[in-house]
């Protein structure tokens with residue numbers, strides 16, 4: 496029998512945050528205290544802040560993550576950052592395949608899968624994102640889109656290494672809109688079923704996060720849905736008090 500999945504509340508600062516924003520992390524550290532907590536906590540900051548944030552959060556329950564990485568460890572790739580570099584800077588997690596990267600940088604499932612492999616090879620945990628667009632949901636293909644992204648974005652090594660999945664409907668990101676509980680339950684159950692079919696017991700232990708307009712006010716309701724094992728939080732992770740509100744709901 497597999498263990499219950501520990502809740503993970505992860506923040507994604509996206510392209511927000513200067514050195515001064517480390518004050519929000521210091522405040523978060525003070526708000527959550529030394530632990531132990533009922534959930535794991537991570538904040539995925541811009542590359543420029545990873546090292547200083549990791550140093551500032553050392554000894555606290557707040558882990559630091561990056562938001563993307565290259566598929567290679569090093570080489571002639573001007574402007575890119577490798578998973579090994581993020582590991583060296585103190586990151587524990589790396590988001591891969593966020594819909595903003597899929598849309599803005601044309602990242603395919605194959606790219607995302609290779610990036611997830613690179614994250615695992617660097618000894619870190621990938622947070623692999625999937626989610627349908629508004630048009631896809633309206634066309635009734637949300638489930639099929641998510642299942643196909645999941646199958647092609649998750650590497651085989653996930654069977655023996657820790658990974659996290661984030662279901663983020665694109666139309667719910669930054670819009671204040673959220674799916675119904677039933678819609679979230681349907682997608683998360685399908686993700687769980689696919690992970691178990693592919694990885695057995697290991698698939699039952701993978702955390703599946705929900706992301707898209709999660710706030711302190713709706714977090715408890717969303718986190719109460721079956722197979723929702725945490726949240727990937729954008730806007731509400733930028734302010735320590737809001738993010739802590741979601742952590743407390745967990």
Ligand code: 13P
Pocket residue numbers: 507593663667668669670671706707708709727728729730731
């Ligand atoms: P919001 O919480 O701002 O909707 O963003 C969600 C997201 O994209 C997290 O990766």
